[in-house]
């Protein structure tokens with residue numbers, strides 16, 4: 419897909435689920451992001467989104483998603499409004515999500531929504547006159563995180579096909595895992611899964627991976643993983659999703675990566691994590707040459723600039 423086709427494909431488009439993206443869509447965003455990557459020299463960004471307004475509506479805590487979207491919009495000359503404290507808005511008076519979205523859509527050009535309810539972003543998009551970007555809906559999906567994850571994998575390994583990727587941690591509640599695993603099925607990859615029995619991948623997704631012929635190993639500890647993996651995608655246990663706090667206590671210390679535990683994989687291994695980390699990745703892993711999780715977080719601005727520009731930018735009129 420060339421640049422003009424990419425702008426046509428994304429113009430005014432909501433981003434709800436990684437499942438909605440075909441391979442060409444994913445590659446179009448990753449290719450567009452190269453333009454906004456600050457690596458390799460000083461970067462003067464053109465005010466490509468001057469006069470455009472981004473609204474960030476966050477019903478759950480966030481550091482990276484909200485601030486990187488805001489940074490992306492500001493770097494492109496646009497403006498931002500929104501909230502990170504929903505109890506200080508009219509939601510606390512009982513306003514419905516549909517009504518609030520309908521109103522906010524009349525104040526802005528694009529909305530990023532994070533919400534604890536699965537399906538909230540799709541529901542919001544049905545009430546919105548402007549594109550809605552899913553910033554995470556419960557345990558379901560986090561598709562813009564997936565775009566920056568793919569960008570980081572491709573940038574750090576040089577490819578997306580031919581990789582062995584292992585997901586480690588909370589595979590049950592981790593929305594970044596669900597989105598990224600779905601997106602990776604567009605490529606020639608083998609997916610392995612590491613985590614406690616009670617936090618295994620949802621059946622639907624596991625069956626999808628298996629039906630695609632991409633299922634590698636499913637193990638309980640990183641020590642059981644084959645040594646030839648290329649990418650290890652670690653996640654924290656999603657404490658906030660557990661209906662019973664006792665269930666969280668049972669698994670909270672079930673796994674922990676250390677520098678020593680990674681030695682047998684060699685220095686070419688790339689280690690990603692959507693962050694925040696709690697204690698599942700020891701600080702000494704930061705010294706591993708393949709630890710790219712802070713670069714991954716930085717790529718969030720780059721990729722979200724590309725996405726906002728594809729959806730809203732002047733090129734979209736091409």
Ligand code: CP
Pocket residue numbers: 479480481482483484554563692693694
């Ligand atoms: N990766 C991610 O979604 O981080 P935040 O929760 O800080 O936005």
